[in-house]
Amino acid sequence: MVMSKKQGRTFFKKQSSDKFSKKHEMISETSTISKEHEVYLKKVKSTKRRIVITRILILVIFVGLWQIAASLKWIDPFLTSSPTRVIKSLVSLYEDGSLFKHIGITCYETILGFSLGTILGGLIAVILWSCPLVAKILDPYIVVLNALPKVALAPIIIFWIGNGMPAIIVIALLISVVTTIISVLTGFNEIDKEKIMLMNTFRASKTQILRYLIFPYSIPIFISALKINVGLSWVGVIMGEFLVAKNGLGFLIVYGGQVAQLDMVMMSIVILSIIAFVMYEMVAFVENRLVKDKN
Structure with missing residues (x-):
């Protein structure tokens, strides 16, 4: 069975359309993964920042209490x-x-x-x-x-x-x-x-x-x-x-x-x-x- 020119054009259009839709799906999946990865990275950075701030606060509070206790003679x-x-x-x-x-x-x-x-x-x-x-x-x-x-x-x-x-x-x-x-x-x-x-x-x-x-x-x-x-x-x-x-x-x-x-x-x-x-x-x-x- 020989394919006519019109059928050939329709076939190639359909093929290109399918390829385009597949590419579009892949791009959308990649963008979804990238967004999730970006959220994860932000969460990691936020956790690190909180850890550093908490460490500094603990040190500041310890030094402050030490000075207050010595000034008020709570300790010798x-x-x-x-x-x-x-x-x-x-x-x-x-x-x-x-x-x-x-x-x-x-x-x-x-x-x-x-x-x-x-x-x-x-x-x-x-x-x-x-x-x-x-x-x-x-x-x-x-x-x-x-x-x-x-x-x-x-x-x-x-x-x-x-x-x-x-x-x-x-x-x-x-x-x-x-x-x-x-x-x-x-x-x-x-x-x-x-x-x-x-x-x-x-x-x-x-x-x-x-x-x-x-x-x-x-x-x-x-x-x-x-x-x-x-x-x-x-x-x-x-x-x-x-x-x-x-x-x-x-x-x-x-x-x-x-x-x-x-x-x-x-x-x-x-x-x-x-x-x-x-x-x-x-x-x-x-x-x-x-x-x-x-x-």
Whole structure:
């Protein structure tokens, strides 16, 4: 049966009309999805904004109540200090030129101990993963080192290395390195064995397995270790400064307690809290960037 010209035109018009209607439906569906996505994004932004505002309000209310309680003698200002007395102590140290010196020394010790502990712990975890037999042999010793209070090792380290900054950095390193080894090695061992077997089937070397499988899948583990090490490094440095330092925020805390200047103690604690928070946020920023790149 041969189609006439008129029937052909009608057929092509119908086909084009159907295509147009389908395109129109697809566009309308896309626009609907986009609107829903836009509403979702607005909701996420609104939630984040509320969280930030609530955090700020909690801090403002806490500081305000602290100041009011100290001013009205609900609490003893000598024992608990107050925001105004903390600010006066801060200004006093700034005027004599020692404030940034103490902050800089503590930050330098913390960053160095944090970096060395994380890098060394990661390298040891890679070596133990590459040598399963060695990892099984050393497993109980690593557990004991992790359970052992590092404060007990501090006097020994000071006698070995001597008073001063190197001993403080080593104490911070020891506190963070064992935790890094355990967390990173655990993350390595939790990766799907079938994927490793698949790469072994293709005769991939251990270096290739580490580079293309272990490391990419272990990024969240590394970030988690970094977040933990931020706090542990501060603990190690302050503990070391308590014992041997003549400068730093830890020294100010000990000195302020000895001479009954609790304003100085509270000021040092506030500064430590702010710097530790900034370091944690820097790690969180790196995490967000890595997650975006991975996506």
